[in-house]
Amino acid sequence: MLKNKKIAIIGTGNMGEALLSGLISSGSSDPKNIICTDVRENKLKSIQEKYGVHTTADNVKAVEASEIIIYAVKPQIIASVLKETASCLDMSKLIISIAAGVPLVAIESCLNKELRLIRVMPNIAAFVKESASVIAAGGKATQEDIKLSLAIFDSMGKSIFLKENILMDAITGLSGSGPAYIFLIVDAMADAGVKVGLSREDALFLSSQTVLGAAKLLIETKEHPGRLKDMVTSPGGTAIAGIHTLEKGGLRTTLMNAVEAATKRSQELGEIMIKNFSNEQ
Ligand SMILES: NC(=O)c1ccc[n+]([C@@H]2O[C@H](COP(=O)([O-])OP(=O)(O)OC[C@H]3O[C@@H](n4cnc5c(N)ncnc54)[C@H](OP(=O)(O)O)[C@@H]3O)[C@@H](O)[C@H]2O)c1
Structure with missing residues (x-):
């Protein structure tokens, strides 16, 4: 059609x-x-x-x-x-x-x-x-x-x-602006890789490919992210040590606040647009 x-x-x-x-x-x-x-x-x-x-x-x-x-x-x-x-x-x-x-x-x-x-x-x-x-x-x-x-x-x-x-506006805050949040996360992970001794090039490749792989796993298996997280975290292992640090740093709250802030900004910009558009009449 x-x-x-x-x-x-x-x-x-x-x-x-x-x-x-x-x-x-x-x-x-x-x-x-x-x-x-x-x-x-x-x-x-x-x-x-x-x-x-x-x-x-x-x-x-x-x-x-x-x-x-x-x-x-x-x-x-x-x-x-x-x-x-x-x-x-x-x-x-x-x-x-x-x-x-x-x-x-x-x-x-x-x-x-x-x-x-x-x-x-x-x-x-x-x-x-x-x-x-x-x-x-x-x-x-x-x-x-x-x-x-x-x-x-x-x-x-x-x-x-x-x-x-x-x-x-919520969509704008989540998936419209979302790539920017992920770029920041990948950049930070690459910095972390460099800090623990990797070359910048390898660190950036590994963090980007890790994000791609994790997203693909979520989409293809349709598993809940919490369940996939449980699969990666073995008792007393490395991933749970990293997750503990992320939770201490308030990663979830920070991301939720980011989406909420972007949603509010989208609402404000939308109101400005409506005013400007009707002024053009
Ligand atoms: N880029 C994103 O990630 C993204 C994401 C979501 C939504 N959007 C939306 O998608 C739209 C396009 O964004 P974009 O990034 O593709 O912008 P863009 O690259 O600037 O594309 C707009 C094109 O329109 C041309 N143009 C300017 N005046 C025109 C006219 N009077 N008639 C016909 N064409 C004209 C521009 O030429 P000049 O460059 O010479 O002015 C440019 O080639 C925007 O409304 C944006 O909000 C973009």
């Missing part, structure tokens, strides 16, 4: 290209059905050569020609790009925004007409087709729209549908 749909990607930067690459390499979409826009002509030329898709610097033309429109421009400019293309948006098109921190109500207030809207919160692992993406739907989006969106974002990782729009 997705394969025959005409798709526009508005803003083919880092995320737009990750999405484009996922759609094509997974075979979910045909290059001849995709049109990409950007402000930089050289970028469009290289996208066209690399993926064989249509390209244009004209957002309106791309929106007119498409049934699914994915807005992948920065949050700071999405209001002006929505306004620029608003006259060609109607209920015949599925409109998807991946702009971080821009609530659906802000987009609704900016466009001020009935539209099939979807908001998606992907994360940076989209670049390696391992994004954890969450899809939320506006009031007029259909079940078919949700299915299409899941198919689109499954092409660059794994995606789930969230019924409660209000939890999008």
Whole structure:
């Protein structure tokens, strides 16, 4: 079903290209059905050569020609790009925004007409087709729209549908911002490896591969993390000594506080966005 749909990607930067690459390499979409826009002509030329898709610097033309429109421009400019293309948006098109921190109500207030809207919160692992993406739907989006969106974002990782729009800030705090927490943990583990005598290169490889392996084990076995932790900790052994130190340092509380702080920040930024979007009316 997705394969025959005409798709526009508005803003083919880092995320737009990750999405484009996922759609094509997974075979979910045909290059001849995709049109990409950007402000930089050289970028469009290289996208066209690399993926064989249509390209244009004209957002309106791309929106007119498409049934699914994915807005992948920065949050700071999405209001002006929505306004620029608003006259060609109607209920015949599925409109998807991946702009971080821009609530659906802000987009609704900016466009001020009935539209099939979807908001998606992907994360940076989209670049390696391992994004954890969450899809939320506006009031007029259909079940078919949700299915299409899941198919689109499954092409660059794994995606789930969230019924409660209000939890999008929590998603931003957990999986949207989560890669940053893990990078910090990996960096700290690499430092620790260096401290106990490993080369920087080996320490970084070993900590990254350990995180990848642990995540894969969790996902593939579907075991509870506590049970897997019990499997690694032998009586009087090394892992339990390390875990004792992590618990003393408040690792769990620190991570919970981090997700809570990021969620609150996302709520604050969302409120600012709603105000800015309605001021642009
Ligand atoms: N990167 C992430 O990890 C991540 C995670 C979750 C969500 N997101 C969201 O994804 C969206 C895209 O992020 P990104 O990191 O891919 O940003 P990006 O690399 O800056 O991509 C945006 C692209 O749009 C182009 N552009 C600027 N003005 C435009 C216009 N009027 N019409 C068409 N294209 C235009 C930009 O060109 P110039 O560079 O020349 O301005 C750039 O190539 C953002 O809303 C962000 O919040 C990103």
